Amino acid sequence: MHTFEFIRPADTAAAVATAAQAKTAQQGADVRFVAGGTTLVDLMKLNVETPARVIDINRLPLDKVEATPDGGLKIGATVRNSDLAHHPTVQRDYAVLSQALLAGASAQLRNMATTAGNLLQRTRCMYFRDTAMLCNKREPGTGCPAITGSNRTLAVLGTSEHCIATNPSDMCVAMAALEATIHVQGPKGSRAIPFADFYLLPGSTPNRETVLEPGDLVTHVTLPQARPGSKQVYLKLRDRAAYEFALASAAVVITIAGGNVTHARIALGGVGTKPWRSPEAESALAGKPAEAGNFRKAAEAAMRDAKPQTENKFKIELAKRCLAHALQIATTS
Ligand SMILES: Cc1cc2nc3c(=O)[nH]c(=O)nc-3n(C[C@H](O)[C@H](O)[C@H](O)COP(=O)(O)OP(=O)(O)OC[C@H]3O[C@@H](n4cnc5c(N)ncnc54)[C@H](O)[C@@H]3O)c2cc1C
Numbered sequence: 660m661h662t663f664e665f666i667r668p669a670d671t672a673a674a675v676a677t678a679a680q681a682k683t684a685q686q687g688a689d690v691r692f693v694a695g696g697t698t699l700v701d702l703m704k705l706n707v708e709t710p711a712r713v714i715d716i717n718r719l720p721l722d723k724v725e726a727t728p729d730g731g732l733k734i735g736a737t738v739r740n741s742d743l744a745h746h747p748t749v750q751r752d753y754a755v756l757s758q759a760l761l762a763g764a765s766a767q768l769r770n771m772a773t774t775a776g777n778l779l780q781r782t783r784c785m786y787f788r789d790t791a792m793l794c795n796k797r798e799p800g801t802g803c804p805a806i807t808g809s810n811r812t813l814a815v816l817g818t819s820e821h822c823i824a825t826n827p828s829d830m831c832v833a834m835a836a837l838e839a840t841i842h843v844q845g846p847k848g849s850r851a852i853p854f855a856d857f858y859l860l861p862g863s864t865p866n867r868e869t870v871l872e873p874g875d876l877v878t879h880v881t882l883p884q885a886r887p888g889s890k891q892v893y894l895k896l897r898d899r900a901a902y903e904f905a906l907a908s909a910a911v912v913i914t915i916a917g918g919n920v921t922h923a924r925i926a927l928g929g930v931g932t933k934p935w936r937s938p939e940a941e942s943a944l945a946g947k948p949a950e951a952g953n954f955r956k957a958a959e960a961a962m963r964d965a966k967p968q969t970e971n972k973f974k975i976e977l978a979k980r981c982l983a984h985a986l987q988i989a990t991t992s
């Protein structure tokens with residue numbers, strides 16, 4: 660049986676100092692923060708995560724949603740997904756984020772799950788979650804049975820010969836489109852990481868998923884000021900209508916003037932090894948009339964580099980239709 664020490668630090672500095680003693684902040688870390696526990700505790704029960712020390716961050720003062728002086732929003736690391744989804748400012752100015760959060764998990768899970776925990780949730784790849792199986796992400800160098808095995812739900816963008824696992828988050832797809840910034844407090848001080856730089860592609864080190872270092876505590880996430888008049892939609896396609904991860908999803912933040920697209924931010928979920936911002940789709944839309952033909956061209960551009968696995972070729976067309984339809988909904992609502 661796995662045993663571990665449970666720690667309740669008095670303040671953020673104490674939490675960071677304890678976690679800084681770990682050798683890594685990635686898979687296999689022997690010190691882990693716990694927030695809602697809806698990812699970590701599951702993985703500890705499965706022996707996929709076996710930390711020697713678990714640091715409870717729920718009592719740290721990181722649970723506020725506040726306006727920033729520049730008109731944006733600051734979201735504390737331990738703000739619950741349900742509180743964030745129903746926050747009036749989020750519903751009014753960042754609707755894509757509210758919709759994405761409400762499309763995730765179940766009401767009970769959203770009541771526990773936190774902002775930082777959602778950022779750092781792990782893949783649902785079945786081989787990763789089963790210690791009887793080989794898995795490069797769980798145990799580097801052992802192989803990736805998903806490539807020739809069960810990969811229907813896995814990624815088609817950003818994969819490598821070492822890992823094809825999908826990032827499962829809905830919230831993160833919206834945050835990618837909203838160009839969020841992740842704020843971290845570590846042993847050497849604080850730093851702000853643009854969302855686009857936070858996640859790593861699997862390459863030859865799929866066990867390393869983010870740029871976090873030992874001791875790094877996510878303290879909050881900021882969103883820039885909402886663009887006036889922007890239309891926002893999160894569309895999620897999945898095997899059943901609720902309580903299921905995305906096969907494909909799209910987050911759209913788009914502004915139209917005189918019938919033409921003046922600004923577009925696009926991200927995809929369910930298809931990438933990380934929350935997948937698509938500059939290709941954004942460029943394809945820039946300055947173009949907001950109409951179905953151009954939405955399809957943007958979707959084609961977004962999936963141009965997709966690489967199907969043995970069981971998930973269908974995701975490429977699904978993701979294209981998902982994005983084109985999300986654009987249609989956003990621009991006609
Ligand atoms: C049955 C089920 C269905 C689900 N369906 C969906 C879905 O459809 N869509 C979706 O997006 N998600 C889904 N989820 C995932 C869920 O959203 C995540 O489990 C949740 O967001 C994790 O948040 P948490 O606070 O519980 O994280 P925890 O389990 O507490 O932590 C997760 C990870 O983050 C780290 N961590 C937590 N806080 C910090 C911090 N401040 N700084 C640094 N590291 C930190 C922990 O060390 C741990 O490694 C589902 C989960 C379950 C169990």
Ligand code: SF4
Binds near residue numbers: 797802813824865
């Ligand atoms: S896809 Fe990644 S997580 Fe899944 S078995 Fe392969 S290496 Fe492991």
